[in-house]
Amino acid sequence: MNGSNSCRIFVQLILLILLPAGFVACRPEGPAAGADPAAESAADRHDANAGAEHAAGEHDEHHEEDGIVELAPEAIARIGLATSPVALHALDARRRTTGQIGFDENRLAHVGSRVGGRLIRVDGELGERVEAGEPLAVVDSVELGEACAAFLRARARSELAAKRFERQSSLYRDRIVSEQQALEAEAATREAASDLAAARETLLLLGLEAREIDGLSWGDPTAAQTIVRAPFAGRVIAREATVGELITPEQVLYEIADLSEVWLWVDLYERDLAHVRRAQRAEVRLDAWPGEVFTGELTYLADELDQHTRMVRARVDLPNPERRLKPGMFARVDLRSTETETHTALAVPRAAVQRDGEESIVFVRTTPGRFERREVVLGRVTGELVEIVSGLAAGEEVVVEGAFLLRSQARADQLGGHHH
Numbered sequence: 001m002n003g004s005n006s007c008r009i010f011v012q013l014i015l016l017i018l019l020p021a022g023f024v025a026c027r028p029e030g031p032a033a034g035a036d037p038a039a040e041s042a043a044d045r046h047d048a049n050a051g052a053e054h055a056a057g058e059h060d061e062h063h064e065e066d067g068i069v070e071l072a073p074e075a076i077a078r079i080g081l082a083t084s085p086v087a088l089h090a091l092d093a094r095r096r097t098t099g100q101i102g103f104d105e106n107r108l109a110h111v112g113s114r115v116g117g118r119l120i121r122v123d124g125e126l127g128e129r130v131e132a133g134e135p136l137a138v139v140d141s142v143e144l145g146e147a148c149a150a151f152l153r154a155r156a157r158s159e160l161a162a163k164r165f166e167r168q169s170s171l172y173r174d175r176i177v178s179e180q181q182a183l184e185a186e187a188a189t190r191e192a193a194s195d196l197a198a199a200r201e202t203l204l205l206l207g208l209e210a211r212e213i214d215g216l217s218w219g220d221p222t223a224a225q226t227i228v229r230a231p232f233a234g235r236v237i238a239r240e241a242t243v244g245e246l247i248t249p250e251q252v253l254y255e256i257a258d259l260s261e262v263w264l265w266v267d268l269y270e271r272d273l274a275h276v277r278r279a280q281r282a283e284v285r286l287d288a289w290p291g292e293v294f295t296g297e298l299t300y301l302a303d304e305l306d307q308h309t310r311m312v313r314a315r316v317d318l319p320n321p322e323r324r325l326k327p328g329m330f331a332r333v334d335l336r337s338t339e340t341e342t343h344t345a346l347a348v349p350r351a352a353v354q355r356d357g358e359e360s361i362v363f364v365r366t367t368p369g370r371f372e373r374r375e376v377v378l379g380r381v382t383g384e385l386v387e388i389v390s391g392l393a394a395g396e397e398v399v400v401e402g403a404f405l406l407r408s409q410a411r412a413d414q415l416g417g418h419h420h
Helices: 001-017 036-051 055-063 073-079 142-173 179-205 211-215 270-275 403-416
Strands: 069-071 081-084 087-092 097-105 108-111 115-121 135-140 225-229 232-239 256-257 262-269 279-283 292-302 311-319 330-335 344-350 355-356 359-367 370-383 387-392 397-403
Touching: 036 179, 087 256, 087 292, 097 270, 097 370, 142 179, 179 211, 211 270, 262 270, 262 330, 270 370, 279 311, 279 359, 292 344, 344 397, 355 403, 370 403
Parallel strands: none
Antiparallel strands: 069 370, 081 397, 087 344, 097 262, 097 330, 108 256, 115 135, 135 225, 232 256, 262 311, 279 292, 279 330, 292 311, 344 387, 355 359, 359 370, 359 397, 370 387
């Protein structure tokens, strides 16, 4: 037995249990009291022959009726099926969604050393508050030592070349040396100055500050050491530094975060985009702080939809002066409308809407006992109401109780054909 037949039989068994003799049958009822049995048998044979002749056309007729479920009055009463009219309602104009708090990535830094070497001191502690420029660790580096030595040699050559050029210039003025000798001394001075500038730039790239470079001298035991500093004021949220460890420039030793402001990432439905814009105010509520409302501003709206979720990524910037909002927290978000607080639109109770695969559907009562499956496009959801963008008209009656059973019957008919 294949999956489709199994599904159909399972659903029909449920309906047979819940709705005995409930669905309208296309077969005639039994003979009335006092009727002639022979006449009834003849009539039955006539109906059977007529049914056989019409069998080919019956399938096409039912195919046109896909999504139609017919119920007898007893079945409607048994399952407590109820309907509600499609009507205009004043809906809350706020767009409601959920989100997750993250770091402000402009206030988050992954800190490491610009040179490889050995950690000889570690100061920054996990959870500690640090200021901009505060030392976090000290690295002893052979590479840095060699660069410092190259700088000192370049500085000595530059000083010597400058003195030689000054002497040659004086001698040239006294016509003791030739102009050629003076020009050669000038060229050597410029070359030595260029080498010194390059050596100085190398030390800056390796993490030394200008005052540290200017203070370098021969025999300085700290010349090969560099200090890892905090790039801005914040808190140490991660530490991967251990005294004595050999490190590389690619290694992250610390993560520093300024949590005075955080980002809240939210996903918006495609249908919400016409009502959402930058600079819109957001009200944020979290389970960690019941009863409190945090306010922020929508500052970013992605330019494309996620192809899998059909949603748009957006960001709310939230002030966090007391550091109570922690990255990773989940939040409920109300994006306040920039126009009005309410919006009048067609709406139905949320219980009327069923999900069928990728579709949102309702069942519309077209006549007493006859219900039509209808695909609808939904708008905003507020409280117990859901906006209907298309698919329904005002005044139509939709099923609000018992819709699940109707959907099951309609699906069974689609899988296995109609069996009236």
